[in-house]
Amino acid sequence: MDTFIQQILNGLVLGSMYALVALGYTMVYGVLNLINFAHGDVLMIGAMIGLSILNLLGVYAPGLPGYVQLGIAIIGAIPACMIVNILIERIAYRRLRNAPRLAPLITAIGVSYLLQTFAMMIWGRNPLPFPQLLPTEPIMVGGAVISVTQVLLLVLAAVSMFGLVMLVERTRMGRAMRAVAENPRVAGLMGVDSNKIIVATFAIGAALAAVAGVMWGANYASIQFAMGFMPGLKAFCAAVLGGIGNIYGAMIGGIVLGIIEALGAGYIGELTGGFLGSHYQDIFAFIVLILVLTVRPSGIMGERVADRA
Amino acid sequence: MLTFDIQKNPKQAYISMALLLAALIIFPFAAAPFGNSWVRIADLALLYIMLAVGLNIVVGFAGLLDLGYIAFYAVGAYMTGLLASPQFATVLESLINMNPAVGEALAAMLGEDIRTNGIHLSVWVIVPMAAALAGLFGALLGAPTLKLRGDYLAIVTLGFGEIIRIFMNNLNDPVNITNGPQGINLIDPIRVFGVNLAGEQGSRATVFIGSFSMPSVNAYYFLFLVLTIATVFVTTRLQHSRLGRAWVAIREDEIAAKAMGINTRNVKLLAFSMGATFGGVAGAMFASFQGFVSPESFSLTESIAVLAMVVLGGIGHIPGVVLGGALLAALPEILRHVVEPLQMKLFGKVLIESEVLRQLLYGLAMVVIMLTRPAGLWPSPKHEERPDADSDSKGQSTGVMAA
Amino acid sequence: MNEQVILNIEGVNKRFGGLQALTDVRIKINKGQIYGLIGPNGAGKTTFFNVITGLYQPDTGTFELAGKPYSPSAPHAVAKAGIARTFQNIRLFGEMTALENVMVGRHVRSHQGVFGAVFRHKAAREEEAAIRKRAQELLDFVGIGQFASRTSKYLSYGDQRRLEIARALATDPQLLALDEPAAGMNATEKLALRELLVKIKNEGKTVLLIEHDVKLMMGLCDRISVLEYGKLIAEGLPAEIQSNKAVIEAYLGGAH
Numbered sequence: 001m002d003t004f005i006q007q008i009l010n011g012l013v014l015g016s017m018y019a020l021v022a023l024g025y026t027m028v029y030g031v032l033n034l035i036n037f038a039h040g041d042v043l044m045i046g047a048m049i050g051l052s053i054l055n056l057l058g059v060y061a062p063g064l065p066g067y068v069q070l071g072i073a074i075i076g077a078i079p080a081c082m083i084v085n086i087l088i089e090r091i092a093y094r095r096l097r098n099a100p101r102l103a104p105l106i107t108a109i110g111v112s113y114l115l116q117t118f119a120m121m122i123w124g125r126n127p128l129p130f131p132q133l134l135p136t137e138p139i140m141v142g143g144a145v146i147s148v149t150q151v152l153l154l155v156l157a158a159v160s161m162f163g164l165v166m167l168v169e170r171t172r173m174g175r176a177m178r179a180v181a182e183n184p185r186v187a188g189l190m191g192v193d194s195n196k197i198i199v200a201t202f203a204i205g206a207a208l209a210a211v212a213g214v215m216w217g218a219n220y221a222s223i224q225f226a227m228g229f230m231p232g233l234k235a236f237c238a239a240v241l242g243g244i245g246n247i248y249g250a251m252i253g254g255i256v257l258g259i260i261e262a263l264g265a266g267y268i269g270e271l272t273g274g275f276l277g278s279h280y281q282d283i284f285a286f287i288v289l290i291l292v293l294t295v296r297p298s299g300i301m302g303e304r305v306a307d308r309a
Numbered sequence: 310m311l312t313f314d315i316q317k318n319p320k321q322a323y324i325s326m327a328l329l330l331a332a333l334i335i336f337p338f339a340a341a342p343f344g345n346s347w348v349r350i351a352d353l354a355l356l357y358i359m360l361a362v363g364l365n366i367v368v369g370f371a372g373l374l375d376l377g378y379i380a381f382y383a384v385g386a387y388m389t390g391l392l393a394s395p396q397f398a399t400v401l402e403s404l405i406n407m408n409p410a411v412g413e414a415l416a417a418m419l420g421e422d423i424r425t426n427g428i429h430l431s432v433w434v435i436v437p438m439a440a441a442l443a444g445l446f447g448a449l450l451g452a453p454t455l456k457l458r459g460d461y462l463a464i465v466t467l468g469f470g471e472i473i474r475i476f477m478n479n480l481n482d483p484v485n486i487t488n489g490p491q492g493i494n495l496i497d498p499i500r501v502f503g504v505n506l507a508g509e510q511g512s513r514a515t516v517f518i519g520s521f522s523m524p525s526v527n528a529y530y531f532l533f534l535v536l537t538i539a540t541v542f543v544t545t546r547l548q549h550s551r552l553g554r555a556w557v558a559i560r561e562d563e564i565a566a567k568a569m570g571i572n573t574r575n576v577k578l579l580a581f582s583m584g585a586t587f588g589g590v591a592g593a594m595f596a597s598f599q600g601f602v603s604p605e606s607f608s609l610t611e612s613i614a615v616l617a618m619v620v621l622g623g624i625g626h627i628p629g630v631v632l633g634g635a636l637l638a639a640l641p642e643i644l645r646h647v648v649e650p651l652q653m654k655l656f657g658k659v660l661i662e663s664e665v666l667r668q669l670l671y672g673l674a675m676v677v678i679m680l681t682r683p684a685g686l687w688p689s690p691k692h693e694e695r696p697d698a699d700s701d702s703k704g705q706s707t708g709v710m711a712a
Numbered sequence: 713m714n715e716q717v718i719l720n721i722e723g724v725n726k727r728f729g730g731l732q733a734l735t736d737v738r739i740k741i742n743k744g745q746i747y748g749l750i751g752p753n754g755a756g757k758t759t760f761f762n763v764i765t766g767l768y769q770p771d772t773g774t775f776e777l778a779g780k781p782y783s784p785s786a787p788h789a790v791a792k793a794g795i796a797r798t799f800q801n802i803r804l805f806g807e808m809t810a811l812e813n814v815m816v817g818r819h820v821r822s823h824q825g826v827f828g829a830v831f832r833h834k835a836a837r838e839e840e841a842a843i844r845k846r847a848q849e850l851l852d853f854v855g856i857g858q859f860a861s862r863t864s865k866y867l868s869y870g871d872q873r874r875l876e877i878a879r880a881l882a883t884d885p886q887l888l889a890l891d892e893p894a895a896g897m898n899a900t901e902k903l904a905l906r907e908l909l910v911k912i913k914n915e916g917k918t919v920l921l922i923e924h925d926v927k928l929m930m931g932l933c934d935r936i937s938v939l940e941y942g943k944l945i946a947e948g949l950p951a952e953i954q955s956n957k958a959v960i961e962a963y964l965g966g967a968h
Contacts, residue, residue, distance in 0.1 A: 035460045095680055101459035102374055103679050106620055109376075109613060110675025117668040121661065229609070233471075236464060279479045286468030290453055293461055543830050550829030550836075551822055551843070558805050558816045565803035568765060570791030570820025570883055583826065691863060 006144035007266040008259060013150045013219065015258020016157035020212035021235035022242065022250035023164065024085075024205025030181035030245040031194075031201050032097070037108030038088055040232015041115040042206050045084055046077040046213025047130070047223045048123050053077070054131055066133030070152070070218060077210040084115070085206035086199055112229070119225040127224040130217035153215040160211055161251050164204065168247060177201060181245065234261075234285040241292050243299030252300055260284055333534060337527040348526045350642040352598065355533035356591050358634035359540045361618040362627060363587025366544060368616065369625035370553060371580035372560030374463040376612055377450065377470025381585040383477060383607035384446050385439035385592025390493035390602045391486070393435055395427035403485040432499045435593050443589020444582040451581030455574050470612050478604040492603025498525075499532065499597045506532065507600075529598055536594065540587055545627055547583065556580055557625075614671060621674045623685030632687050637674065641667035716743040717779065718918045719764075719795075719887050724773035726756075726763055726942075733759045734770075734942045739920075741887065741935075743778075746909060746919045748933035748950075750926065752962055756942040757922045758800055761891055765797050766790040778886050792820050794886035798876040798893060800922075806865035810856060810875050813864050814847035817882025850878040854908060870901045874908065881912070888912065889920045894928060906932055926963075930954060938962065 021043055028036045050073035057069050064072075092111050096104040134152065138145035168174035179187035180197045188194055216231070217223045234257065242253025265281040292299060340347040360382060367375045390396055401424055405412030416424045430438075450469045454462045481489030488494075498507030506528040508514040514525040547553050555576045558566040567573050596602050614637065622633020645663035652661070661669075678685060719741040726734040734756050741747045749757050762768040764775070766787040775782050782793040796817075805813050822843055828836030851857045854874040859867060864875060873893055880888055893909075894902050902925065909932060912919060923929050929936060930950045938946040938953060940962045946953055953959055 035464065092676055092680070099683070102368075102372070102624075103683055105374060105460055105463055106616070107676050107679040109616070110672050110679065113613065113668060113672030114676065117665060117672055120665055120668070125664075233464070233467070237468075240461075280475060282475055283472050286465075286472055289468055290465055293457060293465065294453055546832065547826070547829050551819060551824050551840070552826060552829050554808070554812060554816050555819055557808060557812075558819075561805035561807055562803045564767070564787070565799065565805065566816070567787035568767075568791060568797055568799075568803075569817050569879065570788050571816070572788045579826070 003266055004263075005142055007262040009141065009144050009146050009150075010266075011259030011262030012255065013146075013153055013258070014262055015238075015255035016154055017212045017216055017219075017231065017254075018235045018238045018258050019251045019254025020157055020160060020208045021231060022239040022254045023161070023208050023247060025236050026239040026242070026244055026247060026250040027177070027181075027201045027205050029239070031177070031184070031198050032093070034093060034104050035108065035236065036085075036088075036093075036202075036205075037105065037232075038112040038115055039085075039205065039209060040228035040230070040235065041112050041119075042081050042085055042209040042228070043213040043216065043231060044119060044223070044225065044228030045115065046081045046210035047217040047227065048119055048128075048213075048225075049080045050074065050077040050210075050214035051128060051130055051217060051223060052123075054133070058131065066135075067152075069133050070214065074156075074211055074214045077214050078207045081206040081210035081213070082203040085202040085209075089199060089202045116225050116228075123225060125225060127222045130221050130223055132218070132221060134218070147219075149215070149218045153219060156211055156215060160208055164208070164247065167204070173197070173200060230282060234282075237285040237289040237292075241288055241299055243301030246299070246301040249299055249301035256300070257285060257288060260288060334531075337523070337530050341524075345524055345526050346646070348524070348530050350639055352526055352529050352533055353642070354635055354638035355530070355537045356595055356598075357615065357618065357638035358631050359533075359537050359587055359591040359594075360615045361622070361630050361634035362537075362540050362544050363584045363591070364615050365584075365619050365625065365627065365630045366547065366556070366587075367580050367584040368619055369630065370548060370556040370560065371577060372556075373451075373454070373577065373580060374459055374466070374616075375581070375584070376463045376467035376609070376616065377473070378466075378584070378588060378615055379607050379609075379612040380450065380470045380473040381443040381446060381588030382592040382595070382611070383473055383602075383604075384443045384585075385589030386596040386602045386607070387477060387487060387493070387592075388439050388442055388589075389435050389593040389596035390496050392428045392430045392438070393432075393497040393597065394429070394493055394495050396488065396493045397423060397427040398425055399427070399485050399488065403483065407483040429497055432501060432593075432597065435597075436590055439589040439593035440586040441589075443592070444586040446589075447582040447585025448578045450585075451578050455577055467609065467612070470609060474604055474607050474609075477607065487604075490604060492601055493596075494601045496596050496600050496602065498600065499529075499594075501532070504528075506597075533594060533598075536590065540590075541627060541631065544587075548627065552576070552579065617671045617674050621678055621686060623688045626685065626687060626689040629685050629687035629689075633685065636686075637671065641670065644670075717741070718743045718745075718777065719920065720774075720776040720779075721764065722774050724760065724763055725771045726759060726768060727771055732942055734763065737939065737942070737944055739937060741918060741920060743918050744913065744916055745934040746913050746921060746932055748929045748936040749920065749922045749939065750924070750929055750936060750953075751939035751945075754941075755939040757939055758891055759942075760939070761797065761889060761922060764790075765795055765889060788820070791883055791885075794884075795889055796880035796883040796885035796887070797889040798873075798880050798891055800891045800895065802872050802876055804864045804872055804876060804879075806863070808864055809861050810851060810864050810867065810871075811844070811847050811860040813875055814850050814879050814882045815843050817850075817879040818843040818846060820883050847878075847882060850881050851875075853881070853911075854878040855904075869896060870904070873897070873905070877908070877912075881917075885917070887918050887920060891922050892924065893921070894923055894925055902928055 021039065024039050024042070025036060028034060028039070053073040053076045054069055057064060057072060088111055092107045093104055096107060134148045136147065138147050139151065168177060176187065176192045176197050177200065179190065179192055180194045184194045235254065238253040238257040239250045240253070241257055242249030242251070261281060261284045264284045268280060336351065337348045360378070364375065364378045367373050367378070391400070401412060401416050401419070405416065450466065454465050457465060477487045478490055480487040498505055500506070504516060504518055506516060506525060508516050508525045515522050516525055516528040555566070555571045558569065558571060559573055559576060563573055618633040618637045619630050620633070621637060622631065623629020641663060644666050648666060649663055717740060719739060722738040724734050724737045737760055749760070751757055759768065763770045763773070764784060766784040766789060770784065775784055777793055777795065782790065784790055805816060808816070822839050824836045824839050828839070848857065848860060851860055854877055856867070856871050856874050856878070859871060864872065867875060877890065877893065894905055897905065906928060909919060921929070921933065933950055935948065936950055936953045937944060938959050945958045945962060946956045
C-alpha cells in the first residue's frame with residue numbers, strides 16, 4: 001500500500017509537468033490543427049535558461065533564499081521561451097498554414113532538431129547539474145515521501161492551470177482564443193485578428209512549458225540538450241488522451257498519464273512475472289496513445305476527432 | 310547533360326546511367342591513395358541510400374509519414390546478430406538459467422554446436438529472412454495506423470520506433486536476447502562464394518579473389534553497390550506499375566482512391582511492408598559489415614536522418630532520394646575530415662564540432678527545404694506540356710481541387 | 713425496351729446525431745436510363761450518394777445492383793460490384809497525368825501485384841498495355857484525348873470534370889453516379905456535358921445524376937426523383953415532376 005501511495009504521488013508530480021506541456025500542444029492544435037513538434041524542446045530551453053539564471057544568481061547573489069532564486073529563474077525563463085515559440089511560429093509555421101499536411105510536420109521536426117542543436121552549441125552536450133535550492137528533507141505523506149521541490153511543482157502547476165482557465169473563460173482574449181479555435185474565419189468576421197491570437201497562443205503555451213522546464217530541472221537535478229524530446233512526446237500523448245484541442249482535457253490527460261506511467265513503472269515487474277522491468281516505463285505513453293487513437297480518438301473529454309473516416 | 314529520365318530521352322538517360330556506373334566502379338580504386346576511410350564512408354552512405362529509397366515507398370509514394378522507419382533496420386540488424394554470431398549461445402544459457410526445463414529441452418533440440426557457438430547462418434539465408442521478418446513487422450506496425458491522419462500516423466509510428474528501441478535496449482533480462490545496451494558482438498562477416506568479405510584471418514582485411522586482391526571495405530562497397538542498384542531498380546519498377554499508381558492515388562486523395570476500387574487498407578499495408586523489407590536487408594548488411602549492433606544505432610535521430618534524406622532529395626522521386634541520401638550521409642563524414650582541421654588552422658580551435666555540424670545540417674535541410682523548395686532538390690521532372698495561353702480555355706477554375 | 717433493373721434500393725434511413733438526414737428513401741433505376749435526383753440544397757442528395765457508394769453507413773436499407781444484393785460497407789467493394797461515382801468537388805489525383813488518373817480507374821478490373829510489378833513477365837506487360845490502351849480510349853471518348861500527358865491539376869475546370877467521368881467509366885461500372893457534374897459550368901460547357909451524357913447513355917450505360925440545373929435535368933433525364941429534407945417528395949417522368957405542386961413549393965420558383 002505504501003508503494004501505491006508513493007506511485008500515486010510520483011504520478012501526480014510527473015503528471016503535472018505533462019499537463020503543463022500538454023496544454024501548449026493542445027492550444028496550438030486547437031487554433032492551427034498542427035502538432036508543434038518542437039514544443040518539448042521549448043521545455044528544454046526553459047530549463048536551460050533557468051539554469052543559466054540560477055548560475056548567475058549563484059555568483060552575484062548567493063545569499064538570496066532558494067524560493068526567490070527559483071522564482072527569478074522562472075520569471076526569466078518565461079519571456080525567453082515565449083520569444084522562442086513566437087519566432088518558431090513566425091519563421092517556420094506561418095508560411096505553411098495552407099500547405100499539405102506533411103510540410104508543417106516535417107518543418108516542425110526540423111525546428112526541433114535545430115533547437116536541440118543550438119542548445120548543444122550554447123550549453124554543451126553533457127548533462128548539466130541543476131542546483132538544489134530548496135530544503136531536501138522529504139516530507140512524509142501517509143507512508144510515502146515527497147520533496148519540497150515536488151510540492152512547489154504541484155503548487156505552481158495548479159496555479160498556472162488555474163490562471164489559464166481564468167484567462168480562457170473570463171477574459172476577452174480568452175474568448176477570442178476559443179472563437180479562433182472553433183472557426184477562424186467567422187472569428188475574423190467578428191473582428192478578431194487571428195494572427196494575434198495565434199501568436200498569443202504560442203506565447204502562453206511557451207510560458208507554461210517554461211515553468212515546467214525549470215521545475216523539471218529542479219526536480220531531477222540534471223538537464224541536457226535532448227531532455228525535451230521524451231517529455232514532449234509524452235505530453236502530446238497526454239493531450240490526445242484528454243481530448244486534443246480541449247484545455248481541460250490536456251490537464252486531465254496529463255495527470256492521468258503521469259499516474260499511469262508511475263503505476264506502470266512501479267508494478268510492471270510484478271505484472272509480467274519479472275520479464276519486463278521499470279526500464280520499459282517510456283512505453284506506457286505510446287501504448288496509451290495507440291489505444292486512445294484506436295478505441296476512442298476523441299479522448300476523455302471527447303473533443304476533436306483524430307482521424308478521418 | 311546528365312539525365313536519368315528514361316521517358317523523355319531514353320538514349321541520353323542510358324548513357325548517363327552508364328557513365329554514373331563507370332564512375333561508381335572506378336571510385337574505390339581512385340580513392341585508394343587517400344586511404345580506406347573514403348570508401349568506408351561510401352559503404353555507409355550506400356546503406357543509408359538503401360534506407361532512403363525504402364522509406365521513399367512509404368513517405369514518397371504512399372504519402373504516409375513514417376517516423377519510426379529505423380525500427381526495420383534494427384529488426385534486420387538484430388536478427389542477423391542473433392542468427393550469425395555467438396549470441397544465441399548466450400540466449401540459450403540465460404534461458405536455461407531462467408527455466409531449466411524449457412531451456413535444456415531447447416538446447417538438446419538444437420544441438421551441442423549451437424549451445425556453445427551460437428547460430429551461424431549463411432548470408433543467403435539471412436538476407437531473405439531479414440527481408441521477410443522486416444516485411445512482417447512493417448505490416449504489424451502499419452496496421453494500427455491505417456485510419457489515422459498524417460500527424461497522428463507520424464507520432465504513432467514514432468512511438469513504435471521508440472518501443473522497438475527500448476525493447477532492444479532492455480531485452481537482456483531474464484532471457485538475454487539482445488544483450489541490452491552493450492549490443493551484440495562478433496557478428497559474422499559476409500561470405501559469398503567462399504570469399505570472406507572481411508578478409509581471411511591474418512590478411513589485414515584484404516580480400517583475395519583468384520589472383521585479384523582488394524581491401525575489405527572495397528569488397529563490401531561492391532556488394533552494397535549491387536544491392537543499392539537492385540533496390541533502386543525494384544522500387545522504380547514498383548513506381549511505374551498498377552501498385553505504384555494505387556499508392557500515389559492514396560496519397561493524392563484517399564477517398565477518391567477508395568471510390569475507384571482500391572482497397573486502401575491492403576495497399577497501405579503493402580507500402581509499409583515493402584518499405585520495411587529494404588530496411589531489413591540494409592540492416593542485415595549493416596550488422597555484418599560493422600560486426601556488432603547496439604541500440605544507439607537505431608534511435609529516433611536515425612529515423613529522422615533518413616526522412617531528411619528523402620525530403621531533401623525529392624520526395625517520391627527516386628533519383629532525388631538517392632541524391633539526398635548521398636549528400637546527407639556523406640557530407641557529415643566529409644565535413645568531419647575537413648572542417649575540424651580547417652577550423653584549427655583558421656581559428657586555432659574547433660568552434661563547431663562535426664557532430665554539431667551534422668545535426669545543424671539535418672535540421673536546416675528540413676526547415677529550409679520545406680519553406681523554399683518543398684519538392685526537394687531534385688523533384689520529378691514534369692512531363693506534361695505546361696499549359697500555355699492558347700491551349701487552355703478562359704474562365705479558369707474557381708479553386709476546384711480536391712475538397 | 714429493356715426493363716432490367718440495375719439499381720433497386722429501398723428503405724434507406726440515415727441519422728447523424730440529432731439530424732435525420734434521410735428518411736425511408738428508395739430508388740429504382742432501369743438499365744440504360746439517365747435517372748435524375750434533384751432537390752434544394754441540404755436535401756440529402758449527396759448524403760444518399762455517399763450511402764449508396766459506401767462512404768456512409770446507412771442505419772437501414774436494402775441494396776441491390778443488377779438483381780444481386782450488395783453491401784455498401786466499403787467504397788472499394790461498391791466499386792468492384794459495379795457502381796462508379798464522381799464527386800461534387802472534383803477529386804482528381806492532382807499530381808498524376810490525365811492518362812494515369814484513368815489508369816487508376818482500371819485498378820479494380822486488373823490484378824497485377826508486387827510480383828508483376830517487379831518482374832514484368834508477359835502477363836503483367838500485357839495487362840499494363842491493355843490498361844494504357846483502354847485509358848487512352850476513354851480519354852478520347854470524353855473528348856480530352858489530347859491532354860493525356862498533362863498533369864491533371866493543370867487541366868481546365870471543364871476538362872477536369874470530363875476526366876473524372878472518364879476515370880469512373882474506366883471501372884466498367886453497371887451504374888455511373890455523377891454528383892453535380894455541371895456545377896460551375898457555363899451554358900456552352902453544359903451543352904457539351906449533355907452531349908457527353910447522351911453519348912454515354914447510347915453506349916448502354918446507366919447513369920444516376922444529381923444536379924441543380926432543372927432545365928438540364930428536364931431535357932436529359934428519363935425519370936427524376938425529388939428529395940426535400942431527406943424525404944422523397946416526388947418521383948416520375950420529367951413532365952410530371954415539373955407540374956408537381958410539392959416540388960414547385962420546395963423550390964420556390966425553381967433553381968437557376
